[in-house]
Amino acid sequence: MKKYSLKKILNDVKKGVRKNFQASLTIIGFFIFWQIIVVFFQIPQFILPSPLDALEHLFIPQESANYSWMLHISTTLYEIALSFIVTATVGILLAIVISWSRLIKDIMMPFFIFINSLPTIAIAPIILLWMGYGIKTNILIAFLVSFFPVVINTIAGLNSVEDDLLDLVRYLHGSKLQIFIKIRIPNSLPYIFSGLKIGSTMCIVGAIVGEFIASDKGLGYIIINSQFTMNTPPIFSALIVISIAGALLYGLVTLLEKLIMPWREIQTTNQ
Amino acid sequence: MLSINKLKKTYTTRDGELEALANVSFDIFPQEFVSIVGPSGCGKTTLLKIIAGLVSKSGGNIDVDKDQFDPSREVGFVFQDSLLLHWRKVLENVLLPIEILKMNKGLYRQQALDLLDLVGLEGFENSYPNELSGGMQQRVSIARALIHDPKLVLMDEPFGALDAITRERMNLELLRIWTESKKTILFITHGINEAIFLSDRIIVLSARPSRMVNVLDINLPRPRVQEVRTSPDFGTYALEIYRSLELI
Ligand SMILES: Nc1ncnc2c1ncn2[C@@H]1O[C@H](COP(=O)(O)OP(=O)(O)OP(=O)(O)O)[C@@H](O)[C@H]1O
Ligand SMILES: [Mg+2]
Numbered sequence: 001m002k003k004y005s006l007k008k009i010l011n012d013v014k015k016g017v018r019k020n021f022q023a024s025l026t027i028i029g030f031f032i033f034w035q036i037i038v039v040f041f042q043i044p045q046f047i048l049p050s051p052l053d054a055l056e057h058l059f060i061p062q063e064s065a066n067y068s069w070m071l072h073i074s075t076t077l078y079e080i081a082l083s084f085i086v087t088a089t090v091g092i093l094l095a096i097v098i099s100w101s102r103l104i105k106d107i108m109m110p111f112f113i114f115i116n117s118l119p120t121i122a123i124a125p126i127i128l129l130w131m132g133y134g135i136k137t138n139i140l141i142a143f144l145v146s147f148f149p150v151v152i153n154t155i156a157g158l159n160s161v162e163d164d165l166l167d168l169v170r171y172l173h174g175s176k177l178q179i180f181i182k183i184r185i186p187n188s189l190p191y192i193f194s195g196l197k198i199g200s201t202m203c204i205v206g207a208i209v210g211e212f213i214a215s216d217k218g219l220g221y222i223i224i225n226s227q228f229t230m231n232t233p234p235i236f237s238a239l240i241v242i243s244i245a246g247a248l249l250y251g252l253v254t255l256l257e258k259l260i261m262p263w264r265e266i267q268t269t270n271q
Numbered sequence: 272m273l274s275i276n277k278l279k280k281t282y283t284t285r286d287g288e289l290e291a292l293a294n295v296s297f298d299i300f301p302q303e304f305v306s307i308v309g310p311s312g313c314g315k316t317t318l319l320k321i322i323a324g325l326v327s328k329s330g331g332n333i334d335v336d337k338d339q340f341d342p343s344r345e346v347g348f349v350f351q352d353s354l355l356l357h358w359r360k361v362l363e364n365v366l367l368p369i370e371i372l373k374m375n376k377g378l379y380r381q382q383a384l385d386l387l388d389l390v391g392l393e394g395f396e397n398s399y400p401n402e403l404s405g406g407m408q409q410r411v412s413i414a415r416a417l418i419h420d421p422k423l424v425l426m427d428e429p430f431g432a433l434d435a436i437t438r439e440r441m442n443l444e445l446l447r448i449w450t451e452s453k454k455t456i457l458f459i460t461h462g463i464n465e466a467i468f469l470s471d472r473i474i475v476l477s478a479r480p481s482r483m484v485n486v487l488d489i490n491l492p493r494p495r496v497q498e499v500r501t502s503p504d505f506g507t508y509a510l511e512i513y514r515s516l517e518l519i
Binding site: 164168170173174178182183186 | 348419
């Protein structure tokens, strides 16, 4: 039996810190390596700036750049957060609707597969044409790239139930809705979370691509803009921020997964 | 309570038709303890699932005495596999039928704890199924089948996963529940001695396609005590079952 004592929680925290500590070491090691390479081979800044150059551009106002990092970072983060929430909600609901009946599935699946097979870069200009510049456009692009893995994974989870488990509800004349709520949906949680993990990464890709094409704000905009002016360090500053955002979002999904599925913890800690 | 008449079941499989039940007829009277024994694969689970409405029949009929019980709410089913929901704690698993029948869960909490006590799982109500042994999981599923106080309990080899000692104890507990709560039990087992010890009547099925090869009334005194196992009658019943199954 598992008791949630203070000691246990402290222990968990310690474990988490140790794990993150190792990950941090790897990342810090990577940056040091990068710095050494740049300095040692005297690589010109416009080809590959050192990480210190990139951080300098991020934290110290530069003459060559008249933009506010806060504005661009917060714009991108906002787009990522919102598109992820939309992707998660719409993706999961859509999967439930699609799985509800064979007929709906047969009608809707080909359509989604068609949408998903369109390359984002190719449809982004059309969306821009329809919706104009702005955050909404980027969120829509991010959603369009990322919802499919969530839908597909959730559907797989909803359908992966052992038939025998459904008998538990059926012999008491339970409804289809009860089968979904009590069996299919909880059973699909691990699948939903693996879909969300893929979706979270795709949301970031989508948001940045959107900003490349259709924006005057955001980290994607900075990357494109700096590329025009051959000002390389801000590109890397933006990349560092994007990867941190990606890692945080992924971590958040993982944390949520642990909180929502405590029974999985037991399975994994015992292995 | 339940009257089964010339029941037939033919499964359609990829390799053609498979006749599971050829012709099965018997009655179950209220508060009776009836056991079914028969070789593996003869259609015992199929029979129980047809009674519970989980599998369609191919012929014959089942008459239910609706004055005696409500077949949509007052049936309990212990499945051959424990079929616990691994995302629910033990207590929540036991309360599943209450939720499905839309009854007040709060009112049944204590009942669920008592049932867990009864099957020897006190203190495990907050465990997850994968923290329990196979036998413990099976006992949770027994508690779950009884939580909504069903009149008819269908039990598909409920003690199959238990060791001999726990099995004996569960037999006694089951008899106690049955006597106290005036339930009707249809019990499937591979254990011939277990069937004799528990039952009022034993239905012996042949190998597939199964027919009833024997129906035995067990006239051993109740309440049953362990000593009954050594009585000459007990041995006679056992021999008769062996003979019906062509084991002698
Ligand atoms: N859904 C199904 N589709 C096709 N054939 C089935 C199906 N379920 C059972 N059968 C077949 O019907 C026969 C009877 O199966 P059943 O599960 O009722 O046997 P059983 O008497 O419960 O066996 P055991 O004692 O091993 O549990 C078997 O030959 C089995 O292969
Ligand atoms: Mg069986």
